[in-house]
Amino acid sequence: MIDHLSIKVVDFEKSKAFYTAALKPLDYKVWRDFAPNAIGMGSDKPDFWLIAGPKATPNHIAFAAKDRKTVDAFYKAALAAGAKDNGPPGVRKQYHEHYYGAFVIDPDGNNLEAVCHRAE
DSSP states (O other), X not given: OOOOEEEEESSHHHHHHHHHHHTGGGTOEEEEEETTTEEEEESSSOOEEEEEXXXXXXXXXEEEOSSHHHHHHHHHHHHHXXXXXXXXXXXXXXXXXXOXXXXXXXXXXXXXXXXXXXXX
């Protein structure tokens, strides 16, 4: 289990707007706002942090989704917020038979994923 994670972002306001929209289907909201330097987001606590920095490093971050419809909603919301497609929603049996995920690239080049591990 991940307690929290932070990523550096080059354009803080653009990233804040992107993540607020893209993670809304996953019930993420801003819990702590230290703009223009940092925000803490999460569904029930701030476990995902954006930190303003001079250079972002691409990361892979997988967010747990409660069901496949939520994975689909994340993908649509992220693309509408400006993400680039990196793999549409679907089963990825190479990971396991019920692995349902979707992948996007955020404004700073990070590979984001929403995943549901349940059979549906």
